Amino acid sequence: MKKINLLVNTMAFGTMGFLYLPLMAVAFFSVNNTKYGLSWKGFTLDWYIKLFHNEVILQAAWNTLVLAVVSTLISTALGTALAIGMDRFPWPKKMNTALDLILHLPVIIPDIILAAALVVAFGFLRQVSSLFEPGLFSMIIGHITFQVAFVALVVRSRLISIGKDIEEAARDLYASTSYLLWKITLPLLMPGIIAGAMLAFTLSLDDFVISFFTAGPESVTLPLFIFAAVRRVVTPQIHALSTLVLFVTIILVFVMERFTRKLNTK
Amino acid sequence: MNRLIIWYGELLTQKKLIKRGALFLTPGMLWLMIFLVLPGLILILVSFAGRGAYGELVWDFGLANYKRLAGYGIFGWTADYIVILLRSVWVAFVTTGLAVVLSYPLCFFIARKPERSRYMWLMMVIIPFWTNMVIRTYSWFLILAPELPFAKLAACFKIISPGMGLYPSAFAVYLGMISMFLPFVALPLFSSVERMDWTLVEAAQDLYSSNIRIFMHAILPQTLPGLSVGVILTFVPAMGMFVVPDLLGGAKYMLVGNLIQQQFGASRDWAFGAAISMGLMVLTMFSLYLYRRKNKGMDLL
Amino acid sequence: MITDNKGLSLQGINKTYGKVNAVKDVTLDINSGEFFTLLGPSGCGKTTLLRMIAGLELQDSGSVILEGQDITRLPAIKRQINTVFQSYALFPHLNIFENIAFGLRSRKVPEKEVQTRVQEALDMLELGTMPNRYPHQLSGGQNQRVALARALVNEPKVLLLDEPMSALDAKLRAQVQVELRRLQQKLGHTFILVTHDQDEALVVSDRIAVMKDGQIIQFGTPEEVYDLPKNRFIAQFLGAANLLAGRFHDGMFHTDIGPLELEGPPPWERGVIAIRPEWIKLSDTKPEKNGIKAKVSEIIYRGTNLDIWFEPGAIRVRSSTYKNFKIGDELWLDLAAEELVVLNE
Known part of the structure; x- marks a missing residue:
């Protein structure tokens, strides 16, 4: 038994190292005072300061944020309505299965196929309206398309957990439809909606593939910028940018975890 | 249809209820129809079209793209595309397998930590899960660079020539893939491991001597739900992955994701790209089907 | 036949789910101010019957008459009937005061009156010290009293209780049964209780209807039902x-x-x-x-x-x-x- 414990612990530590060593290297070399090479030349924060003077990077950060916020807002509204529509109405069983299948499509299809399909579809839509030229608008549509499903799944699981008798009790206590919605259903659903929105936001920040296929020259986001940059040459400035992104991710994850924890204990 | 019903304590006609339900469903469903289902159908259609001289679509319905994917070109038959397709399945398979092997000890390790530190360890797995894949992939550039000890060590053993990095290479692709998807297996698996009944394991220790049998009889059945979610969450995106092979494999280790990306990028051959996407889709669905048949009675999510 | 009965009258109630006859031709007269119990094993249709009285379930045929007025086609929100749910169904995001005030506030009762009536209800059920707590902070017995207060504060013409004691342990249950009986006698409201527990039915009820397979098979005072069971099922189910x-x-x-x-x-x-x-x-x-x-x-x-x-x-x-x-x-x-x-x- 002791031998197994030792093995488990060693493997776990090894795996953790495997996950974090590369990321730590990025953070490490982001404060290295040299433009080329991987030998230590002293500590500096220059690369971080330079980030904030780089118009292209600032624009990319702005694009990333706009993309994430807009797509999250729209997908949360659509996904929440979808979840209520699916769970709270007496649809025939076959229809429920069909709805469920459509909702799970973005989960079981490799994202590159969704991206390819969107490229082709936008190609046709472009003949109708120039809105569908590659760019931020197309990217927002792409992001919403995979976010909606995830939001709907999260909100629906919350809806199911609220159960029928709470709403029946409200009816029994004379609540009109709108009173029920504002005083009972929405407040109880709100944690699910927020959790869904946070998931959508993180998915958007995390996405690369959909953005890569639907982006235009004016709509570069941070992941796209980093990808293009590292294919040419890796600079300490990219390390600094990546470290910052990593930092934001860590904060987001902590906020999200705190929130879902509170939700589960309540 | 004008039948009265009581639904969640409200008395109304069925017609009115259905109308209200449709109101909730329509925006989201319309969106998914226009931007998910319809593009998917168009993609299928386009896979039977051809490519014009300037990369435009030519509507000459035929199986030309699929024949090309199967290896029949102007210069006779080659196995190139088939190799890439099969290699993608293989890479996804190996990635999933190794990620599972590494995830079990990690989950056991975290599950046995006291509550407070368990949370911190869990966060350590969640953070890479949500870190952008481009950053996580290129960060291997540093570890595998010629200047660092790993490459030098490999050079010592004459695995690579001195002064070379460990990437681009097949090895780097595997490293990148496994580290990318490990949290995708570990997190769902952990939710099962956390709820595991350890007394069953203890009972199994009394019954069976070999660790493999203990695992098969006491641990695997209990953790199967989480494991299945993890396997699907890993296998599906791994099949279509193109960032990792693009950055870490270069031209040396192409996967189907790169092939698709090429058609929509530099080659501008949408029709062929659509056909490859169909090939990937079929392969993914077939693999999931095989997996599901082996694990009857489990749900997808 | 509309009776001049001041209480609740069910006439020829039927309900099927698919092929299952959940309630078969039930006709019942419940007097105003009595403690009435629907007793039967699980799945006998007693809860369905209760939900039809509350307006939470629609009967296929038959009518529900309250104080001589046909309320068959009235929705739950228009029926002066309130329910204590088996799960209590308290609103988890509202505190005890807000839970109890819910029915009054949704009918737009002036806030001043809400305050006094909720306070009375709190005092009556000995919840006076905890109006600001939340349901998840209370014990099962306390939550049950909140559910009772939440229903009673509306002064319903009929109070429905759906297995309200099934979540309590045996000792507490025996105590609550007696308290519930006293409360009903003090208020003089009509109570209709659904239960599968024959002891409970005997302790609290003025009259009992024993149900099986969607039908009422015997109907009378506890003594009548206990002393003169009509058939083998009742003889064995009650005692x-x-x-x-x-x-x-x-x-x-x-x-x-x-x-x-x-x-x-x-x-x-x-x-x-x-x-x-x-x-x-x-x-x-x-x-x-x-x-x-x-x-x-x-x-x-x-x-x-x-x-x-x-x-x-x-x-x-x-x-x-x-x-x-x-x-x-x-x-x-x-x-x-x-x-x-x-x-x-």
């Missing part, structure tokens, strides 16, 4: 009963353990009679009539009494005489004619 099968001829009921004299001829020739274990008297000498000689086969000590099983026939006797019985003792059982209940089947 324990010895069932004796046999034939009636020549003025006597002939069973395996011997002939018994009945008070009158039964409506059948071949059938079953029941006798409660506590109604059988034990004696050392042969009783005048209906005496059966039997041997003690098992003794079960129950604290306040003994359960003694006799051969032949596996007859159970509940006795409080603390005589020292031994297994194998031979005794006379006195199955007095007035205690024998002729079952209707």
Whole structure:
């Protein structure tokens, strides 16, 4: 038994190292005072300061944020309505299965196929309206398309957990439809909606593939910028940018975890 | 249809209820129809079209793209595309397998930590899960660079020539893939491991001597739900992955994701790209089907 | 037929789910101010019936009449009937005060009145110290009282209680039963309770309707239902009963353990009679009539009494005489004619 414990612990530590060593290297070399090479030349924060003077990077950060916020807002509204529509109405069983299948499509299809399909579809839509030229608008549509499903799944699981008798009790206590919605259903659903929105936001920040296929020259986001940059040459400035992104991710994850924890204990 | 019903304590006609339900469903469903289902159908259609001289679509319905994917070109038959397709399945398979092997000890390790530190360890797995894949992939550039000890060590053993990095290479692709998807297996698996009944394991220790049998009889059945979610969450995106092979494999280790990306990028051959996407889709669905048949009675999510 | 009854009247209620007949042609008159119980095993349709009274379920046919007014087509929010749900269904995001005030506030009762009425309800159910707490901070018994207060504060014409005690432990349940009975008598409201617990039904009710397979099979005061069960099911469902099968001829009921004299001829020739274990008297000498000689086969000590099983026939006797019985003792059982209940089947 002791031998197994030792093995488990060693493997776990090894795996953790495997996950974090590369990321730590990025953070490490982001404060290295040299433009080329991987030998230590002293500590500096220059690369971080330079980030904030780089118009292209600032624009990319702005694009990333706009993309994430807009797509999250729209997908949360659509996904929440979808979840209520699916769970709270007496649809025939076959229809429920069909709805469920459509909702799970973005989960079981490799994202590159969704991206390819969107490229082709936008190609046709472009003949109708120039809105569908590659760019931020197309990217927002792409992001919403995979976010909606995830939001709907999260909100629906919350809806199911609220159960029928709470709403029946409200009816029994004379609540009109709108009173029920504002005083009972929405407040109880709100944690699910927020959790869904946070998931959508993180998915958007995390996405690369959909953005890569639907982006235009004016709509570069941070992941796209980093990808293009590292294919040419890796600079300490990219390390600094990546470290910052990593930092934001860590904060987001902590906020999200705190929130879902509170939700589960309540 | 004008039948009265009581639904969640409200008395109304069925017609009115259905109308209200449709109101909730329509925006989201319309969106998914226009931007998910319809593009998917168009993609299928386009896979039977051809490519014009300037990369435009030519509507000459035929199986030309699929024949090309199967290896029949102007210069006779080659196995190139088939190799890439099969290699993608293989890479996804190996990635999933190794990620599972590494995830079990990690989950056991975290599950046995006291509550407070368990949370911190869990966060350590969640953070890479949500870190952008481009950053996580290129960060291997540093570890595998010629200047660092790993490459030098490999050079010592004459695995690579001195002064070379460990990437681009097949090895780097595997490293990148496994580290990318490990949290995708570990997190769902952990939710099962956390709820595991350890007394069953203890009972199994009394019954069976070999660790493999203990695992098969006491641990695997209990953790199967989480494991299945993890396997699907890993296998599906791994099949279509193109960032990792693009950055870490270069031209040396192409996967189907790169092939698709090429058609929509530099080659501008949408029709062929659509056909490859169909090939990937079929392969993914077939693999999931095989997996599901082996694990009857489990749900997808 | 609309009665001038001040209470609640159900007429010819039917409900099917797919192929299952959940409620079959139920007709009932419940008096104003009485504590009425629907008793039956799970799945007998009693909760469905209750939900139809509340307006949470729609009957296929039949009508519900409250104080002479047909409320069949009124939605739940228009019925002056409130429910205590089995799960209590308290609103988890509202505190106790807000939970209780919910019904008043959704009807736009002036806030001043809400304050006083909720306070009264809190005091009545001894919740006065915890208006700001949330349901998840309270014990099961406290939550049950909140659910009661939340319904009663609306002064319903009928209060429906759907298995309100099933989540409480046995000791608390016994205490709450008595409190519930007192509360109902103090308020004088009509209470309708659904339960599968026969002790509970006997303790709290003015009248009981026993349901099985969607039908009401007996209806009466607790004494009537307990003392004169109509059939085998009720005899066994309410308390324990010895069932004796046999034939009636020549003025006597002939069973395996011997002939018994009945008070009158039964409506059948071949059938079953029941006798409660506590109604059988034990004696050392042969009783005048209906005496059966039997041997003690098992003794079960129950604290306040003994359960003694006799051969032949596996007859159970509940006795409080603390005589020292031994297994194998031979005794006379006195199955007095007035205690024998002729079952209707």
